[in-house]
Amino acid sequence: MSSVSGATPNSAHFAGLALLRWQSWPLRQRPLRAVLALGVLLAAGIGVQWLTGRIYLAAASVAVLIVASWRFFLPVTFQLSQSGIDYWVLGRRRHIPWQSIRSYRIQADGVLLLPYQDDCLIARLNGVYVRWNGHKEQVLALLEQHVAAGRVGYASRGMN
Numbered sequence: 747m748s749s750v751s752g753a754t755p756n757s758a759h760f761a762g763l764a765l766l767r768w769q770s771w772p773l774r775q776r777p778l779r780a781v782l783a784l785g786v787l788l789a790a791g792i793g794v795q796w797l798t799g800r801i802y803l804a805a806a807s808v809a810v811l812i813v814a815s816w817r818f819f820l821p822v823t824f825q826l827s828q829s830g831i832d833y834w835v836l837g838r839r840r841h842i843p844w845q846s847i848r849s850y851r852i853q854a855d856g857v858l859l860l861p862y863q864d865d866c867l868i869a870r871l872n873g874v875y876v877r878w879n880g881h882k883e884q885v886l887a888l889l890e891q892h893v894a895a896g897r898v899g900y901a902s903r904g905m906n
Contacts, residue, residue, distance in 0.1 A: 765828070766884050770877040771821035783818060787811055817875065824876055826888050831859070831876065842874060844892035857885060 773780045787808050795804035812819065816835075823834040830843040842859065851858040851865060856877040862869040878885045 765826050765888060766881060767823070767825040768879050768881055769821055769823045770817075770879050772818045772877070774821070775879070779818075783815070822877075826885065828892075830892075831874075833874070833876075840874075847889070847893050850889055850893065852886070857889065 773783075790811060791804040791808040794807040795801055798804070820835055825832045830841055830846070832839055832841050834840075846861055847859045848863045849860045849865065849869075851860065851870075851873075853875075856875055858870065858873045858875050860869040860873045862872070876885065
């Protein structure tokens with residue numbers, strides 16, 4: 747999947763007219779989950795400090811967990827267009843052409859776009875998760891329209 751950085755969401759550098767655009771920020775949009783996530787981070791830090799007796803290891807473990815779950819803590823703007831999917835985080839744009847999406851996996855609150863036909867661990871690690879925030883039907887329709895025939899959309903059990 748290709749990427750382009752440095753553009754802003756209001757920039758005219760993307761090809762094609764925006765078909766759909768929204769912002770996903772679970773920290774703000776789901777306050778109960780935010781409190782739970784912060785509690786888990788705090789508990790992990792306390793647990794590491796208790797096990798090791800070293801405050802710097804506790805701080806490092808919390809920092810690693812925050813970095814690993816950055817999509818929860820930072821706002822992400824998604825835009826779907828004829829040329830593909832663009833998303834912005836911290837002012838950086840990444841473009842994913844429709845041709846780069848080989849398969850996708852539907853989840854309860856979003857879709858995982860996969861760069862490989864096989865649904866393997868490597869594909870999931872290289873995939874991009876798009877939360878649909880109320881745009882499920884539109885996102886799925888665009889995926890079906892633009893992801894070529896012969897590519898498979900995987901549905902999670904009971905999540906359709």
